[in-house]
Amino acid sequence: MPELPEVETVRRQLNDLLIGRKIVDVNVSYAPIIQGDVRMFQSRLIHQTINRVNRYGKYLMFELDDWTLVSHLRMEGKYYLKSSDDVLSKHEHVVFLFEDGYELTYHDVRKFGTMELVQKGFEKNLVSINKLGPEVNDPMIDIKSIYQKIHRSSRPIKSLLLDQTIVCGLGNIYVDETLFLTRIHPETRGNRLTKKTVKALIDNARGVVNKAIGLGGTTIRSYHSTLGIDGLFQNELYVHTKKDEPCPICQTPIIKIRVGQRGTYFCPRCQKKGER
DNA sequence: ATCTATGCCTGGTGGC
């Protein structure tokens, strides 16, 4: 599932490929991906040029002349740039045709992804964007306000770190890695954590996210990045997907449980509950 | 107000 490092990798690739390309037509073969009216979506995009590809959290934002296309890849969304002569696969649900004979296709096996247009400069008018917390790897992040949100909650820390309104960008992989690095049990309640521990969690999350960006993200299961280019961070994982394998620190087998309906991997010896 | 459960989707896997 693309998390911040994977989406950033996609952003960089798309930004290099798409700047200056002008849209001449848009085809949508699975309408629910498009938020709002599909015909309006198409008519607003025609004759618009892609000026830049931005990102906030896990959202891609294609900056056009008058509009911003906000795209979330959810679990398996991918973009491909190909010739308009190429045959489409059955999983390519949205196609942006450019005037130079190339096209950008949106491929999403599970159809979970979303796209929405908003007037350029008014991205915060979208509820989904407006409610996002600060990006987890923002070097100027305000630990105090994050601590306040975490400390007043009885939810498990795993769920809190996945909550994009507290900090945004983390998904299931990097939360498991962050909790391991900080030696925190994923079911520890937010209100059992000290400010010092919350700071350590955010510091470790920033470190793991930035390291993953440097390696082009993580490729596991069927989750490959745009253009068939795979990241390398899967080789750096300590606990996620490592059930029954020895903990890299103490050799105790990694276990898998469910926390808030999410598969969760951790070391039962290194990661303990309780006040920290 | 807070928190939890459910639905959205399809391909891969494992048990029979």
Next chain:
DNA sequence: TGCCACCAGGCATAGA
């Protein structure tokens, strides 16, 4: 190319 239950999970929404 057997059949089928189950799993993967980010986010919006319904319900407790």
